[in-house]
Amino acid sequence: MTFTTLIARLSTxxxxxxDVLTCELKFVSWRNLSVHRVRVDxxxxxxxxxxxxxxxxxxxxxxxxxxxGRVIPSRTKLTTKTQTVFVRTFRLWEDEKLxxxxxxxxxxxxxxxxxxxxxxxxxxxxxxxxVIIRFYAGAMPIWRKVIPIVVxxxxx
Amino acid sequence: xxxxxTHITMQLEQSQxxxxxxxxxxxxxxxxxxxxxxxVQLKLRWRASKTSGASHHSxxxxxxxxxxxLPGHHLRAGFQRILPFELPAPNGPASYQGSTFExxxxxxxxxxxxxxxxxxxKAYFELSPLPTHPYWHGPKFKRHHSRINLVNITAxxxxxxxxxxxxxxxxxxxxxxxxxxAGFLISLFLRFWAVxxxxxxxxxxxxx
Numbered sequence: 001m002t003f004t005t006l007i008a009r010l011s012t013x014x015x016x017x018x019d020v021l022t023c024e025l026k027f028v029s030w031r032n033l034s035v036h037r038v039r040v041d042x043x044x045x046x047x048x049x050x051x052x053x054x055x056x057x058x059x060x061x062x063x064x065x066x067x068x069g070r071v072i073p074s075r076t077k078l079t080t081k082t083q084t085v086f087v088r089t090f091r092l093w094e095d096e097k098l099x100x101x102x103x104x105x106x107x108x109x110x111x112x113x114x115x116x117x118x119x120x121x122x123x124x125x126x127x128x129x130x131v132i133i134r135f136y137a138g139a140m141p142i143w144r145k146v147i148p149i150v151v152x153x154x155x156x
Numbered sequence: 157x158x159x160x161x162t163h164i165t166m167q168l169e170q171s172q173x174x175x176x177x178x179x180x181x182x183x184x185x186x187x188x189x190x191x192x193x194x195x196v197q198l199k200l201r202w203r204a205s206k207t208s209g210a211s212h213h214s215x216x217x218x219x220x221x222x223x224x225x226l227p228g229h230h231l232r233a234g235f236q237r238i239l240p241f242e243l244p245a246p247n248g249p250a251s252y253q254g255s256t257f258e259x260x261x262x263x264x265x266x267x268x269x270x271x272x273x274x275x276x277x278k279a280y281f282e283l284s285p286l287p288t289h290p291y292w293h294g295p296k297f298k299r300h301h302s303r304i305n306l307v308n309i310t311a312x313x314x315x316x317x318x319x320x321x322x323x324x325x326x327x328x329x330x331x332x333x334x335x336x337x338a339g340f341l342i343s344l345f346l347r348f349w350a351v352x353x354x355x356x357x358x359x360x361x362x363x364x
Contacts, residue, residue: 052211085254120294121297124214125205
């Protein structure tokens with residue numbers, strides 16, 4: 001059983017292209033722990049929906065009451081795919097031995113590119129910015145948190 | 157193939173605009189024969205669609221519709237009519253050329269004759285936002301975060317902690333008030349579900 005507390009504090013959730021976002025992390029474990037790594041990604045993705053037509057199929061081997069095969073009509077299958085358009089990775093606390101109740105703190109400066117595309121959200125097409133924090137430690141499972149960020153040209 | 161006897165062309169003064177700019181241009185109409193038309197409808201439309209590949213779902217929206225009235229609601233054969241217009245440039249989304257989709261802006265002009273297949277024209281332009289202007293991020297945009305601090309305690313910890321607290325609280329409660337609690341529950345049971353007979357013995361009966 002592991003008790004851990006991770007506090008992630010962002011200076012803001014709305015940024016302009018070229019801005020620097022400060023991400024403060026504070027991690028406390030309630031027992032001695034071996035931290036493998038903490039990885040913070042500044043990430044932009046394009047998410048889009050695609051449709052593929054599934055052809056109608058005839059299952060002639062299946063006997064039915066009428067003696068004819070059953071036909072499954074064609075239908076449209078929707079799939080959502082993502083494409084990474086920007087990623088910047090930061091690694092922290094690699095192979096740290098952490099004592100119980102001894103906090104680990106760090107502050108990261110996440111710089112957005114000057115030509116960063118603005119956040120866009122429609123039904124089938126989206127451009128999303130986010131900060132992803134991944135935590136790797138001892139016998140713990142990977143802890144992952146996604147924090148959405150809005151990139152806007154307007155004043156915050 | 158459908159051949160229009162009315163010709164419509166549209167010209168924008170610029171091909172790039174910023175939010176809040178005034179878009180100026182003209183719509184030219186020429187009819188080979190007399191046409192009755194209310195005017196020309198202008199539609200400011202954005203469209204997010206694929207840049208490559210097939211079966212990509214697109215999104216689109218109309219942000220502004222304007223009707224340029226045609227004087228007399230009539231277009232005479234052989235005469236050209238030019239209708240100037242002014243529109244405010246939209247607040248977003250900005251034109252975008254991505255790896256999987258693009259956002260493009262068009263201004264569409266359509267003759268209002270009552271016929272859905274009436275002559276139309278289209279002009280493309282690029283929209284770049286102005287930093288001092290409020291920006292529109294798209295129809296599904298939601299501002300998720302009102303708070304900036306994010307505290308995360310691992311889920312197993314919380315569940316275990318709450319379970320332990322419940323057990324501990326229960327044990328302490330039973331230890332302290334176990335006898336009183338049992339007596340109280342029995343008296344409550346007797347009050348509502350039992351009556352005393354004349355001999356003072358307890359006899360259970362159903363409530364009337």
